Structures are given as C-alpha cells and as structure tokens.
Amino acid sequence: MHRQLAHLRHVMSPLDLSVEELDKIMDLAADMEAKPEKYAHAAERLKLAALFYEPSTRTRLSFETAMLNLGGQVIGFHSATSSSATKGESVADTVRVAAQFADIVAMRHPKEGAPMVAASVSPVPVINAGDGGHQHPTQTLADLMTIRTCKGRLSDMTVGICGDLKFGRTVHSLISALVRYPNVKFVLISPEELQLPSYVKEDVLKANNIDYVEKIRLEEALPDLDILYMTRVQKERFFNEDDYVRMKDFYVLNREKLQAAKKDMYVLHPLPRVNEIAVDVDDDPRAAYFNQVYWGMYMRMALMYTLLELEVKEC
Amino acid sequence: MHRQLAHLRHVMSPLDLSVEELDKIMDLAADMEAKPEKYAHAAERLKLAALFYEPSTRTRLSFETAMLNLGGQVIGFHSATSSSATKGESVADTVRVAAQFADIVAMRHPKEGAPMVAASVSPVPVINAGDGGHQHPTQTLADLMTIRTCKGRLSDMTVGICGDLKFGRTVHSLISALVRYPNVKFVLISPEELQLPSYVKEDVLKANNIDYVEKIRLEEALPDLDILYMTRVQKERFFNEDDYVRMKDFYVLNREKLQAAKKDMYVLHPLPRVNEIAVDVDDDPRAAYFNQVYWGMYMRMALMYTLLELEVKEC
Amino acid sequence: MHRQLAHLRHVMSPLDLSVEELDKIMDLAADMEAKPEKYAHAAERLKLAALFYEPSTRTRLSFETAMLNLGGQVIGFHSATSSSATKGESVADTVRVAAQFADIVAMRHPKEGAPMVAASVSPVPVINAGDGGHQHPTQTLADLMTIRTCKGRLSDMTVGICGDLKFGRTVHSLISALVRYPNVKFVLISPEELQLPSYVKEDVLKANNIDYVEKIRLEEALPDLDILYMTRVQKERFFNEDDYVRMKDFYVLNREKLQAAKKDMYVLHPLPRVNEIAVDVDDDPRAAYFNQVYWGMYMRMALMYTLLELEVKEC
Numbered sequence: 001m002h003r004q005l006a007h008l009r010h011v012m013s014p015l016d017l018s019v020e021e022l023d024k025i026m027d028l029a030a031d032m033e034a035k036p037e038k039y040a041h042a043a044e045r046l047k048l049a050a051l052f053y054e055p056s057t058r059t060r061l062s063f064e065t066a067m068l069n070l071g072g073q074v075i076g077f078h079s080a081t082s083s084s085a086t087k088g089e090s091v092a093d094t095v096r097v098a099a100q101f102a103d104i105v106a107m108r109h110p111k112e113g114a115p116m117v118a119a120s121v122s123p124v125p126v127i128n129a130g131d132g133g134h135q136h137p138t139q140t141l142a143d144l145m146t147i148r149t150c151k152g153r154l155s156d157m158t159v160g161i162c163g164d165l166k167f168g169r170t171v172h173s174l175i176s177a178l179v180r181y182p183n184v185k186f187v188l189i190s191p192e193e194l195q196l197p198s199y200v201k202e203d204v205l206k207a208n209n210i211d212y213v214e215k216i217r218l219e220e221a222l223p224d225l226d227i228l229y230m231t232r233v234q235k236e237r238f239f240n241e242d243d244y245v246r247m248k249d250f251y252v253l254n255r256e257k258l259q260a261a262k263k264d265m266y267v268l269h270p271l272p273r274v275n276e277i278a279v280d281v282d283d284d285p286r287a288a289y290f291n292q293v294y295w296g297m298y299m300r301m302a303l304m305y306t307l308l309e310l311e312v313k314e315c
Numbered sequence: 316m317h318r319q320l321a322h323l324r325h326v327m328s329p330l331d332l333s334v335e336e337l338d339k340i341m342d343l344a345a346d347m348e349a350k351p352e353k354y355a356h357a358a359e360r361l362k363l364a365a366l367f368y369e370p371s372t373r374t375r376l377s378f379e380t381a382m383l384n385l386g387g388q389v390i391g392f393h394s395a396t397s398s399s400a401t402k403g404e405s406v407a408d409t410v411r412v413a414a415q416f417a418d419i420v421a422m423r424h425p426k427e428g429a430p431m432v433a434a435s436v437s438p439v440p441v442i443n444a445g446d447g448g449h450q451h452p453t454q455t456l457a458d459l460m461t462i463r464t465c466k467g468r469l470s471d472m473t474v475g476i477c478g479d480l481k482f483g484r485t486v487h488s489l490i491s492a493l494v495r496y497p498n499v500k501f502v503l504i505s506p507e508e509l510q511l512p513s514y515v516k517e518d519v520l521k522a523n524n525i526d527y528v529e530k531i532r533l534e535e536a537l538p539d540l541d542i543l544y545m546t547r548v549q550k551e552r553f554f555n556e557d558d559y560v561r562m563k564d565f566y567v568l569n570r571e572k573l574q575a576a577k578k579d580m581y582v583l584h585p586l587p588r589v590n591e592i593a594v595d596v597d598d599d600p601r602a603a604y605f606n607q608v609y610w611g612m613y614m615r616m617a618l619m620y621t622l623l624e625l626e627v628k629e630c
Numbered sequence: 631m632h633r634q635l636a637h638l639r640h641v642m643s644p645l646d647l648s649v650e651e652l653d654k655i656m657d658l659a660a661d662m663e664a665k666p667e668k669y670a671h672a673a674e675r676l677k678l679a680a681l682f683y684e685p686s687t688r689t690r691l692s693f694e695t696a697m698l699n700l701g702g703q704v705i706g707f708h709s710a711t712s713s714s715a716t717k718g719e720s721v722a723d724t725v726r727v728a729a730q731f732a733d734i735v736a737m738r739h740p741k742e743g744a745p746m747v748a749a750s751v752s753p754v755p756v757i758n759a760g761d762g763g764h765q766h767p768t769q770t771l772a773d774l775m776t777i778r779t780c781k782g783r784l785s786d787m788t789v790g791i792c793g794d795l796k797f798g799r800t801v802h803s804l805i806s807a808l809v810r811y812p813n814v815k816f817v818l819i820s821p822e823e824l825q826l827p828s829y830v831k832e833d834v835l836k837a838n839n840i841d842y843v844e845k846i847r848l849e850e851a852l853p854d855l856d857i858l859y860m861t862r863v864q865k866e867r868f869f870n871e872d873d874y875v876r877m878k879d880f881y882v883l884n885r886e887k888l889q890a891a892k893k894d895m896y897v898l899h900p901l902p903r904v905n906e907i908a909v910d911v912d913d914d915p916r917a918a919y920f921n922q923v924y925w926g927m928y929m930r931m932a933l934m935y936t937l938l939e940l941e942v943k944e945c
Contacts, residue, residue, distance in 0.1 A: 040675060045355060047380065057719075058727050061705045065677065065731040068703045073383045075376045077393065078707065089372075089587035092594075097373050097586065100608040101380040271727065272719035279722075293730040360670060362695065388698045390691045392708065404687075404902035407909075412688050412901065415923040416695040 002124050003046060003103050005309055010119035010126045014140040014177045022177075025306055026145050029298035032305075036069065039301070042310045043072030049102035050076030051094065051118075052129070053109040058271060058293060059129050059138070063106045066300035070310070075101060092121045099124045104304055107131075125307040133169050139270055140173040141303065142296030147227055149295060150266040150288055155181040160221050162189040163231035163251050163276060165196040170270045171231060172200055179208045186212040187221045191247050193239050217250045222260045228253070230269040230289075232276050254278035258286070268292055317439050318361060318418050320624055325434035325441045329455040329492045337492075340621055341460050344613035347620075351384065354616065357625045358387030364417035365391030366409065366433075367444070368424040373586060373608060374444050374453070378421045381615035385625070390416060407436045414439045419619055422446075440622040448484050454585055455488040456618065457611030462542055464610060465581040465603055470496040475536050477504040478546035478566050478591060480511040485585045486546060487515055494523045501527040502536045506562050508554050532565045537575045543568070545584040545604075547591050569593035573601070583607055632754050633676060633733050635939050640749035640756045644770040644807045652807075655936055656775050659928035662935075666699065669931070672940045673702030679732035680706030681724065681748075682759070683739040688901060688923060689759050689768070693736045696930035700940070705731060722751045729754045734934055737761075755937040763799050769900055770803040771933065772926030776918055777857055779925060780896040785811040790851050792819040793861035793881050793906060795826040800900045801861060802830055809838045816842040817851045821877050823869050847880045852890045858883070860899045860919075862906050884908035888916070898922055 011017065017025065032039050048067040052060050055078060064074045076098075091109065095118040098105055105126045107115045112134035119126040130136040148154050159178060165171050165188055175196075178184045186205065188196050195214060196205075205212050215221045222228070233251045238244040253267065258281060269277055269289040281287050326332065332340065347354050363382040367375050370393060379389045391413075406424065410433035413420055420437060422430045423444040430443035445451040463469050474493060480486050480503055490511075493499045501520065503511050510529060511520075520527050530536045537543070548566045553559040568582065573596060584592055584604040596602050641647065647655065662669050678697040682690050685708060694704045705728075721739065725748040728735055735756045737745045742764035749756040760766040778784050789808060795801050795818055805826075808814045816835065818826050825844060835842050845851045852858070863881045868874040883897065888911060899907055899919040911917050 036675075045351075045384075047383070049376070055707075055711065057707055057724065061679070061728065061731050064705050068677070068705070069675075075379050075383070077370075077372055077376075079711070081370065081394070087587045088589045093587060094372065096605055097608050098376065100605060101376050101612060272717045272723060274718050290726055290730060293727050297731060360666075360699075362698070364691070390694050390698070392685075392687055396685065396709070402902045403904045408902060409687065411920055412923050413691065415920060416691050416927060 002099070003308060005125070007309075008123070008125060009307055010122070011137050011303065011307070012116055012119060012128045013135045014137040014173050016137070019180050022141075022144065025141070025299065025302045026148055028302040028305065029145055029295065030149075032301050033298050038312055039070055039305070041071040042305060042312050043067065043070035043308060046072040046104070046308060047102040048072060048074050048076070048304065049098040049105045050074055051098060051105060051107045052076065052078050053080045053107075053114070055079050056108050056130060059108060062138075062293070062297045063129065063300050065297050066304060069297075069301055070305060091117050095122045095126065104308055127303065127307070133167060135173060136169055137173065138296065138300050138303065139170050140177050141299040142292045143170070143174050143229070143268060143270070144177060145295040145299050146268060146288055146292045147266070149291070151226065151264070154178065154184075156183045157226035158185045158187060158224055159227045159229065160187040160189055160225040161229045161231070162218050162221075162253075163233045164194045164237055165190045165231075166194045167237065168231045171196070171229070174229065175200060176204050179204055179210050184210065186210065187225060188212055188214045189216070189218050189221050189251070190214075191216065191233070191238065191243065191250070193243070194233065194237055216247075218253065219250075219257055219260065222257065223262070225261065225265050228261070228265060228267050230267060230273075230276055232274055252276050252278065253281060255280040255284065258284060261286070317414070318623060320440070322624075323438070323440060324622055325437070326452050326618065326622070327431055327434060327443045328450045329452040329488050331452070334495050337456075337459065340456070340614065340617045341463055343617040343620065344460055344610065345464075347616050348613050353627055354385055354620070356386040357620060357627050358382065358385035358623065361387045361419070361623060362417040363387060363389050363391070363619065364413035364420045365389055366413060366420060366422045367391065367393050368395045368422070368429070370394050371423050371445060374423060377453075377608070377612045378444065378615050380612050381619060384612075384616055385620060406432050410437045410441065419623055442618065442622070448482060450488060451484055452488065453611065453615055453618065454485050455492050456614040457607045458485070458489050458544070458583060458585070459492060460610040460614050461583060461603055461607045462581070464606070466541065466579070469493065469499075471498045472541035473500045473502060473539055474542045474544065475502040475504055475540040476544045476546070477533050477536075478548045479509045479552060480505045480546075481509045482552065483546045486511075486544070489544065490515060491519050494519055494525050499525065501525065502540060503527060503529045504531070504533050504536050504566070505529075506531065506548070506553065506558065506565070508558070509548065509552055531562075533568065534572055534575065537572065538577070540576065540580050543576070543580060543582050545582060545588075545591055547589055567591050567593065568596055570595040570599065573599060576601070632729070633938060635755070637939075638753070638755060639937055640752070641767050641933065641937070642746055642749060642758045643765045644767040644803050646767070649810050651936075652771075652774065655771070655929065655932045656778055658932040658935065659775055659925065660779075662931050663928050668942055669700055669935070671701040672935060672942050673697065673700035673938065676702045676734070676938060677732040678702060678704050678706070678934065679728040679735045680704055681728060681735060681737045682706065682708050683710045683737075683744070685709050686738050686760060689738060692768075692923070692927045693759065693930050695927050696934060699927075699931055700935060721747050725752050725756065734938055757933065757937070763797060765803060766799055767803065768926065768930055768933065769800050770807050771929040772922045773800070773804050773859070773898060773900070774807060775925040775929050776898060776922045777896070779921070780918055781856065781894070784808065784814075786813045787856035788815045788817060788854055789857045789859065790817040790819055790855040791859045791861070792848050792851075793863045794824045794867060795820045795861075796824045797867065798861045801826070801859070804859065805830060806834050809834055809840050814840065816840065817855060818842055818844045819846070819848050819851050819881070820844075821846065821863070821868065821873065821880070823873070824863065824867055846877075848883065849887055849890065852887065853892070855891065855895050858891070858895060858897050860897060860903075860906055862904055882906050882908065883911060885910040885914065888914060891916070
C-alpha cells in the first residue's frame with residue numbers, strides 16, 4: 001500500500017515548480033543541511049525506486065543518499081541490461097510494477113519523454129532524473145541552490161554560460177529557471193556552431209525581456225560575471241577540425257584565466273568534467289562544482305519530502 | 316553467525332510446500348498486507364543474499380522489498396557479469412561465501428538445477444527464484460494468492476491457460492499446484508505446436524483425475540472460465556510463418572474479446588507482457604496481473620518469514 | 631557533512647597498519663564476532679561508498695555486510711560500466727563526488743595506484759579494496775585473522791605458500807605482513823616459472839633475516855607446515871604445454887595428499903578457487919578458506935570502525 005497523498009504530483013521539468021514552491025524547497029534543503037537529525041526518520045519505511053535505464057553515478061547516488069538520509073529505503077536498477085527492458089517490457093509496465101513496491105520513483109532514461117510516459121500511468125510520484133537531451137530538473141535544482149548559497153540571492157546578477165549551449169540540456173533548463181528571478185542578465189559564450197538555439201533565445205530570453213549578449217571567447221566575458229556556468233565542448237560538435245583546433249582553448253577555464261574574474265564570481269559545472277576546467281582551479285574558493293553535488297543531494301531530499309507530503313515535528 | 320534454525324528448509328519447487336503449509340503462508344501474507352507495521356521489525360539485522368545470475372527486475376525487486384518490509388537488509392548481485400562467476404567460481408562456492416554474510420538466499424540462474432546445487436551445500440535456506448525453464452516457485456505462490464484473493468477460494472473453478480503451454484514453466488508449476496485443490500478444471504488454449512507436454516498431461520492431470528479440454532482459440536474458451544492465465548507466444552516457437560500469421564491474434568486478449576467473459580473472470584499474466592494483453596484491458600476491474608506483483612511481494616515476505624522461523628508478538 | 635575525524639587515514643597496503651594497530655583491530659574483530667549487538671548501531675547514519683570499477687562479489691558483499699552490521703548504510707557501483715567512468719570522469723573526481731555523500735570509501739580498481747589517487751584528494755578515509763596486481767590489504771587482514779583464530783598466534787610457525795607466487799598479490803602482501811611477527815618460516819611451493827619474485831625475496835625475506843626454502847612439489851613440503859596457503863595456478867602462466875601437463879597436479883590439494891599434513895595444519899585460499907583444492911577437502915576440519923570469508927567481514931567491520939573513529943559504550 002502506498003502512502004496516501006492529497007495531491008499526486010510528478011516533476012518532469014524544473015518549471016513544474018513555481019518560484020514560490022522552489023523557494024520553499026530551497027528553504028527546506030537549507031534546514032535539512034543544518035539539522036539533518038530532524039529529518040532522519042521522516043520517510044521511515046517508505047521506498048524510492050531508482051529506475052536508471054542508463055548509468056549515472058552522480059545522480060543515482062545522490063537520489064539514493066537523499067532517500068537514506070530521510071530514513072527511507074531504496075530499490076531499483078542501474079542500467080537497462082539489468083532490468084526487464086531487455087525482455088521487451090514497456091516503460092509504462094515497468095513503472096506500474098515498481099509502484100507496487102515503492103512510494104516514489106526516480107527515472108533516468110536515454111529517450112526523451114520516457115519519464116512522462118511513466119508519470120502518465122504511475123500511482124506514485126515520478127521524478128525525471130534525466131531523459132536524453134531533454135530535461136534534468138533535479139540538476140537545475142542543484143544549480144539554483146548552489147547559486148543561492150554562494151551569492152545569497154538568485155536575482156540581480158550576470159550569469160555567464162560557457163561551452164556547448166546548443167545541445168546542453170542543463171543550460172536550457174537553467175536559463176528557463178533563472179529568467180523567473182528579477183534582473184538576471186546572461187552572457188552566452190560559445191563557438192558559433194554551438195550557440196544557444198534560437199527557440200531558447202526567442203521563447204525564453206526575448207519573450208521575458210531578458211538582457212543577453214553572445215561572446216566567442218571566455219576571456220572577454222569573464223570580468224563582468226557574477227556566476228560562470230561551464231559545460232563540456234565535445235570535438236564532434238565542431239563543423240571542421242580547423243575550427244576545433246583554433247578554438248578549443250577558448251572554452252577551458254584555468255587558474256590563470258580566473259585571475260581576471262571577480263573575487264566573488266563562482267564557477268559551476270554539472271559534471272562530469274573532462275578537461276574544460278583545469279584541476280588547478282579546484283582549490284580556488286570560487287570553485288563551486290562539488291558544492292553542486294553537495295546541494296543537489298539536499299535538494300533531492302527536499303523535493304522527495306515535498307512530493308511525499310512528509311511532515312516532521314520540531315524537536 | 317547465522318540465525319539458528321530448528322529445521323533448515325529450502326524451496327526449489329512449489330510442491331515443496333504442502334497444501335496446509337501453503338494455506339498458512341497465504342494467511343500470513345494476508346495478515347502482513349493488513350498489518351504491515353506488525354512485521355516491520357521481524358527480520359531486524361537479518362540479511363537476504365539476492366544472487367541473480369541473470370537480470371529479473373520484478374522478482375529481484377520483489378524479494379528485496381519483502382526483506383526490507385520485514386526490517387531486514389539485502390546484499391547481492393544483479394547479473395553474472397557483476398559476480399565472481401566470471402572468474403570461474405562454482406555456484407556451490409558462491410553460495411557458501413554468501414552464507415557467511417546472509418541468513419537466507421534467493422537465487423536466480425539460467426541453468427536448471429543451479430539452485431538445487433546451492434541448496435545442497437548451503438547452511439542457510441535457499442529459495443529458487445527461477446532456474447531456466449524449470450521452476451519458479453515464488454511466481455506460483457504469487458499466482459495462487461492472487462486467485463485466492465480475487466475469487467475467495469482455490470477450489471471449484473475452471474481455469475483457462477492460454478498461450479505457450481509447452482515451454483512456460485510458470486504454467487506447469489501452476490497446474491501442479493492447483494490440482495491439489497478440489498474440483499479445479501482446466502481449459503488449455505494454445506496452438507498445436509505449443510500444447511501442454513504429454514508428461515504434464517499424464518503425470519499431473521490424468522494421474523489426479525483432473526478434467527481438462529484443449530482449445531485452439533481463446534474466444535471459444537472464454538465464456539466458461541473463472542480464471543484466465545495468459546502467457547506470451549513467441550514467433551520463434553511456431554513451425555512455420557504461415558501458422559504464425561494465421562494464429563497470432565488467437566492468443567491476444569483485448570477489451571473486445573473480454574466482453575464474452577464472465578463478470579468475475581480474472582485475468583492473470585506472469586509478466587513481462589509484450590502484446591498478448593492489449594493495454595485497453597488494463598483498466599478493466601478483472602485485470603489482475605499487477606495484483607500478482609503486489610501479492611507476490613507479500614508471499615515472498617511470508618515465505619522468508621516462515622523459512623527463517625521468525626516470530627512477532629501481537630501488538 | 632562528514633563525520634569529523636581527529637586523523638584522516640587511508641589504507642592502501644597492509645603495512646599502513648603497525649603490528650600494534652593490527653593487533654588492536656584483530657582484538658576488535660573478535661569482540662565484534664562475539665558481541666555483534668554491541669556494535670549494531672555504531673555507524674548509524676554513516677555511509678560507505680563502495681566504488682567497484684570491476685566486479686568482485688566476495689569483497690564487495692563483505693564490505694557491504696560489514697557496514698550494515700555496524701548500523702550504517704551503503705551506496706556505490708558494481709562495475710565501471712555502471713559508473714561515470716564511461717563518461718570519462720577521473721577517479722579523483724569520482725571520489726570527490728562520492729565523498730559528498732559518504733563517510734568512507736572502499737575502492738576496487740583494475741589499475742594499480744587508482745585508490746592512491748583517490749586517497750590523495752579524498753576528504754574521507756579511502757580503503758584499497760584491490761588495485762590490479764598490486765595490493766589488497768583487507769584480504770591480508772582476513773588471512774591474518776584466520777591464522778590467528780585457527781592457531782592462536784601469528785608467530786612461531788612454518789607457512790607454506792603454494793601455486794603462483796610470481797603474480798599473486800595476496801601472497802606478496804601476506805608475506806610482508808607475516809615477517810613482522812617473530813619466528814615465522816616460509817616454504818615456497820611453485821613451478822620455477824612462478825617462483826616468488828626476487829625483489830620480494832631480497833627486500834622482504836632476506837632483508838628481515840627470514841628462513842625460507844623453495845620446493846617444486848606440494849607433497850614434499852606438506853608434512854612440515856603449520857599453515858598452507860593455496861593459490862590458483864593458471865595454465866597461461868606456464869612457458870610451455872609440456873611443463874603444464876607434467877606439473878599441474880603438483881599444485882592441487884586433495885583429501886589424499888592432506889593425509890600427510892599435521893592434524894592442526896590449516897588450509898587457506900583467497901578464493902575464488904577453480905580446481906586447486908578438490909571439493910573433497912571442504913569437509914576436513916583443517917579447511918579454513920570459508921573461515922577467511924567469515925573473518926574478512928569482521929576485519930572490515932573493525933577496520934572501518936577504526937578509521938571512522940567510532941565508539942560504543944559497553945552495555
């Protein structure tokens with residue numbers, strides 16, 4: 001028997017949560033971090049089904065840790081080959097089966113829309129834990145919480161986003177989430193081949209009257225930024241070898257370049273990184289990419305707590 | 316140190332349990348479903364080793380959930396490639412190792428008889444969680460409990476079994492289990508190529524004086540049935556393409572065909588299904604295949620509780 | 631937030647622990663075995679990250695069981711393909727991510743030195759759970775504890791080591807650990823091709839003035855031994871087929887050969903075995919290879935307890 005919920009809700013995109021709801025979840029995550037023992041039994045005997053049709057260490061371990069820290073339990077699978085998918089079972093049937101055992105589902109799937117199919121038949125909340133190039137809402141929650149914690153706010157700042165702005169789902173989600181806060185400007189740093197798609201520029205930035213500029217080189221942009229969000233630039237994305245060779249170092253951050261940045265400009269990256277942030281940046285106090293991992297876990301705790309309609313008494 | 320047991324018992328086949336024992340386990344499963352908190356600490360600090368040499372999401376998650384719901388813990392592996400089997404370790408040695416850590420073992424293996432080998436050397440109870448085309452006793456427990464819950468009885472009924480009756484292990488086990496209850500008749504629905512093997516007909520049905528008829532088409536059989544057990548019919552099983560094309564729709568259940576069935580004829584399927592039950596049947600109150608998943612978990616709880624000789628006090 | 635530690639320590643090799651520390655850990659393991667309930671909540675809400683870049687059922691299940699028996703929890707992955715390694719993440723980054731979630735890390739990796747890289751950046755203790763042909767310290771802890779339990783001492787004995795002494799990492803580690811105890815002699819039994827490397831003979835045995843002899847045949851050596859440590863001899867290691875055919879039975883222990891051994895000569899093997907110990911030896915009271923598995927778990931409990939600086943009150 002599942003936990004009875006007043007409202008069954010799924011989270012497919014970061015925009016499924018209003019700004020007010022997001023603020024509440026961030027406040028909750030901060031409280032969970034400050035007082036973990038208060039929440040240590042909140043989900044006792046409840047279960048998360050972590051249905052990962054493709055490997056994702058960071059996201060899976062984060063969800064699992066979050067459920068364990070709420071006092072709950074975890075079941076699931078780590079890859080399609082260790083699931084019934086190999087026997088031809090549909091995502092819809094798999095989630096219906098999992099929902100016989102679990103109270104909430106986190107689903108990662110290589111195909112866009114798979115978690116939506118799951119949500120359409122699931123009697124328990126489904127959280128999209130990344131569906132192909134589409135959405136990855138809990139990454140965006142981690143990003144927002146990290147920025148809020150580093151800067152003390154989510155408004156009034158200039159956010160640089162650097163690298164592959166064309167295919168990076170985390171970038172599109174982050175932009176869509178940030179335009180809901182007042183006075184956020186963007187500096188979009190990428191090779192021409194990998195610029196932000198026009199539908200994001202039109203439907204998200206221009207439709208909301210958001211200031212933005214586009215740059216080819218990170219160094220030009222750095223001095224003005226309050227936040228720098230780095231992403232990976234893959235060689236295969238370039239039109240030709242010459243362009244790649246000419247520009248690849250434009251999108252690598254290292255300690256030297258970082259000297260040009262503000263003292264309180266924080267560096268984020270959704271990880272895994274390959275070489276786009278040199279390891280000599282790791283010890284800089286502005287390096288916030290492992291903070292994203294840290295806060296991502298608390299945001300997943302807070303999100304599951306919210307969707308499961310849990311309650312704890314103040315001790 | 317393992318839990319000391321008065322009687323070390325393994326379950327390789329559903330017939331390892333007498334009708335009286337089965338009835339007790341079903342009563343226990345019903346009580347567990349009604350009062351989960353009563354059993355929530357029964358297996359505290361005891362461990363299940365889930366040794367799955369081939370993937371099986373449903374069965375593995377069901378066993379894991381069952382142990383967690385008893386307050387116990389789970390260790391194990393999900394596929395042969397993530398086990399020591401790749402280094403040439405025998406099943407016997409692997410179970411002896413697992414028994415150093417765990418109090419009970421559930422083993423899934425592609426080879427018939429592997430769990431029997433494990434049981435022959437194991438100091439802790441071993442449950443066969445499916446061995447090739449041979450036996451899958453906890454599936455049968457799930458089937459029986461679902462029928463009992465839906466119909467209120469396991470006797471006095473006409474059971475239709477449809478699809479691949481030749482190779483389907485769940486079908487043979489279910490028939491062997493049901494003939495022990497009074498006045499159960501069978502309608503065996505399959506293409507000629509996939510009829511019930513004669514050793515089952517002779518040794519199980521005829522030896523027990525059980526009424527049965529064989530049919531080629533599901534539609535002909537439907538009106539008389541109290542239970543319809545569907546299984547998958549694979550194209551490869553047919554002798555020739557023509558037969559397959561001519562007959563494949565005979566073994567597909569959909570909402571239209573279901574109109575001919577009794578109002579209280581329940582539909583079971585061991586899952587995963589591919590297309591032999593159309594999704595338009597899912598919302599029909601007679602669709603009981605997800606109930607099998609639900610009850611299967613409680614039957615595994617009750618079985619492990621019994622084999623581990625656990626006890627709880629009435630609160 | 632990790633548990634605050636007075637001293638952050640990693641264990642890469644068995645020699646990272648002094649003889650005094652080892653003795654303490656063995657005493658602790660013995661106490662844990664005798665009074666498991668005393669330690670059942672010692673690591674409550676602490677987490678082990680089991681980062682296994684290659685499968686190892688025995689070692690992984692042992693670590694997981696150890697953490698569960700301390701009242702803690704486990705997260706992790708079982709193979710490189712289900713980890714972020716497939717996306718090109720470095721071991722250093724993966725451990726930094728895992729350390730956001732967990733309080734201690736056990737790492738298995740096919741490449742020598744990978745756990746050392748992890749330790750160099752990790753804010754939480756890292757235990758090497760086997761790195762290629764290099765080190766596997768918790769196997770050595772299991773070996774030592776088994777010998778101590780069987781014989782009542784780790785000094786004053788003749789230890790035979792049989793099989794592949796050239797490539798066997800467990801053998802090199804065990805020798806290095808045992809030479810620290812007084813009056814331990816070695817009989818090294820192997821084909822010429824697979825003799826102990828000269829750097830172990832020179833740097834470990836001769837440098838410590840340890841008595842040793844080399845033998846070609848197990849039968850010759852058996853009567854003098856107090857401990858026999860068997861390892862696998864792989865066909866591929868031989869220079870030519872003739873040698874292999876001629877000698878392969880020299881390194882197989884069976885019940886018949888065992889008659890020549892002392893009544894209190896215990897047989898160890900790091901497992902998995904293939905055929906180098908016949909199954910007819912398993913029931914002999916001198917067969918101690920499954921005891922190694924048993925004690926290995928308690929030694930991992932004791933090691934993690936020590937590295938995490940845990941404390942329990944005497945009940």
